[in-house]
Amino acid sequence: MMDGLQVLWERLERVINRALGAEVSSVELQQAARLDDLVALDSVALLEFTIGVEREFSIRIENDRLNRDFMTDLPALVAYLSQLPA
C-alpha cells in the first residue's frame, strides 16, 4: 500500500514539475500541506495543474471536487487518487 502511495506522490511530482515548471521533490510534496505553499499558483497555473492531473491519471475529476481548496490540498488529492480504480 505504501509503495502504491509513493508511486502516486511521484506521479504528482511529475505533473507539478511539468505543468508548473517547478522543481519540487515528492518528499517536499509529502511534507507540504498545500500545493500553494510550495509553488506560486495563479489561476492559469491552477488550470494547468488540474488538467495535468486529469491527463496523468486518465481521469475526469468530478465537478463538485473542482475547486481550489481541494486541488491544492495535497493529502486530500492523493487520498482521492488512491481510491480510484487502477
Next chain:
Amino acid sequence: MAAGAQTSKTSVDQTFSATRQARPLVTWLDIAFLIYYYPLRWLVAALGPRCLNWLQLCAEPVGRILQRGDLRIAERGMTKLLGFAPEQARAFARQCCDNRVRTSLWELLPDEHAPGARPVRIEGREHLEQALKPGRGAVLVALHCLAKREARAGLQRAGIEYVPLIHVTKSHVRDRDPRYAGYGRLLWQFARSRLHPMLWTKMSGYVARMDPDAVLKIMRILRDGGLVMVSPDVAGTSSVQPVQFLSSLRRMSTGCLDIARLTGCPLIPMWVWRSGNECVVEFHEPLRVCFDGGEETLESNVRVLIEAMERQLRAHPEQWELWDQRVLGES
C-alpha cells in the same frame, strides 16, 4: 483571474473596513436614491418595458449634458485612437452617450421584465453551432458592450446560454461602481449584506474574476459543452500583458488564450450592438490561434485576439462601454 487573491485579500479587507468606518450614516446619494432611483424603478416595473422608449427620448438630451465630460473623452479617444475625423468622432461619441442612457434605463428594468423587452437579431449562428459540434464548449470573446444585458436576454430566449466572466470585487463595488460608491453606512450595510454573498460564491449565472475558483468553474462549464463569455479589453486578471491596442500600449487580459490552449475550446468573437430598436448579436468564425510553438506563437495569438477586438471596435465604436475610462492613455 485569481492572481494574488490570497495575498491581497488582507489588505483589501483592511482598506475596505477603514473606508467603511469613515462613511457617514446617510449621504446625499442615499437620499437621492430614495427620491429618484427606487421610485423610477418601481415606475418602470409598473409600466413595463414599453415605457423605456419614452423615457429614453426624454433622458437622452439630459444624459448628453450630464455626461459632457465623458463625451469629450470619448470624442478625443475616437479621433486619436481610431483616426476618425472630428465630426465623425463627435457623432459616434454622442451615440455612445445615448447608448449609455439606454443602458442605464435598461438597468432600471427588473429582471422579470427583461426578457422580451427588446428584439434581438442573431447572425452567424452557424459558426457557434459548428464550434460546439465536437461536444465541448466554447469561449465567446466580446468587448465591454453597452447592450450586453439585452443581448444575453435575447440569446437566452433563442436557446443560447452563456456564462459571463465578470470583474466584481469588494474594491470595485466600493470605489468604482457609481451605484455604490457614495453610499452611507446605512444603505451600504444594506447593499453589502445583499451583494457580498452574491459576488463570489452564491452568484449564479456569472463567474467573478476574483473568485479563487473562477478558472475551475470555467473549466466545468466548458467541458460540459457550455459557453463562457470573456471580455479581454480590460486588465482584470492574472494573465495581463502590455499589448499594442488601438495604436497605444495598454494592459489587457490574455487569459482566454490560456483557457483555449488548455481546454482545447475555440475562441469565438461575439459582436454586440444596438441598431434602432433592436439589438444585434453576431458570431464570427473561431479565431485562428495556434498553440504548438513557444513565445513567438504566443505573440501571434495575442495579435490575433487584439485584431479581432479592434475590428469590432472600429465597426461599432459607439457601442464600447469603456470610452470614458481614463485608462485609455495607460501604458
